[in-house]
Amino acid sequence: MVCIDHVPDTRSIVFFPRAARKARRRGTALGVLAWLVGIAFCLPAMWMLLTSLHSEPDAATNPPSLTAPLTLDSYRKFFGAAGGASPWPSLINSTSASLVSTLLVLVLALPAAYALSVRPVRKWTDVMFFFLSTKMLPVVAGLLPVYLFAKNAGMLDNIWLLIILYTSMNLPIAVWMMQSFLADVPVSIIEAAQVDGARLPTILARIVAPVAGPGIAATALICFIFSWNEMLFARVLTSVTAQTAPVFLTGFVTSQGLFLAQLCAASVVVSLPVLAAGFAAQDKLVQGLSLGAVK
CATH class of the missing domain: 1.10.3720.10 (MetI-like)
Structure with missing residues (x-):
């Protein structure tokens, strides 16, 4: 004779993994959104750094060139190495x-x-x-x-x-x-x-x-x-x-x-x-x- 008082509640077995997966997806989505916002805030600084490594003609092109050769001439001029x-x-x-x-x-x-x-x-x-x-x-x-x-x-x-x-x-x-x-x-x-x-x-x-x-x-x-x-x-x-x-x-x-x-x-x-x-x-x-x- 089986006692029905000790039958496990199968609803909890189904519910909690589903809730955990939903919470995990929500956390992943929020993490991706946070990374995108952080990258968006850093883009101007990254663009400024990249432009500083270009020559003046390459920096003045419109649209800007991402594949232009890199140089440290702007930093040399800033620190007075070129007479500035x-x-x-x-x-x-x-x-x-x-x-x-x-x-x-x-x-x-x-x-x-x-x-x-x-x-x-x-x-x-x-x-x-x-x-x-x-x-x-x-x-x-x-x-x-x-x-x-x-x-x-x-x-x-x-x-x-x-x-x-x-x-x-x-x-x-x-x-x-x-x-x-x-x-x-x-x-x-x-x-x-x-x-x-x-x-x-x-x-x-x-x-x-x-x-x-x-x-x-x-x-x-x-x-x-x-x-x-x-x-x-x-x-x-x-x-x-x-x-x-x-x-x-x-x-x-x-x-x-x-x-x-x-x-x-x-x-x-x-x-x-x-x-x-x-x-x-x-x-x-x-x-x-x-x-x-x-x-």
């Missing part, structure tokens, strides 16, 4: 302005974000809105007052003027980002350090900064990219001494025409520091941008 202007002063100026301004932003934004998150001040939401409202003014609207101030102060074509401007421009973004990162720092750790007699600088340097390290790294990278890519103020307020890399790129557009291959080679070189910084900090960047996403 040296890009090193501009690259050094961009590096100095970006690194110093990013460091100043982090030093100023960390205590401000601490006061707005871990130890919130009164009406801290109004303070956050004020920081955000400073980015609502178009940059070009403040160009003339800044130019007149720099002229009267004798700071035109001065790298320190750009450092001050980049610091003030990136500080609201840094405070806004780091406030959300520092909000995830456990208050109990800070209170334990205070019981042990730790002062505020020690708490910020040895407790808050390591815990919120990924968020601080993400903020630093974004501020560095914004400073490195800024061209409007650098174009108006500098000429030769404090000229930055984006301003140097505009020199390839002359009355004689557009030197496309040289411009692409210069763009590749100028993009390398940002790409290197992003690649070096990619782990902390992903962690930092995902902080607070899952509660």
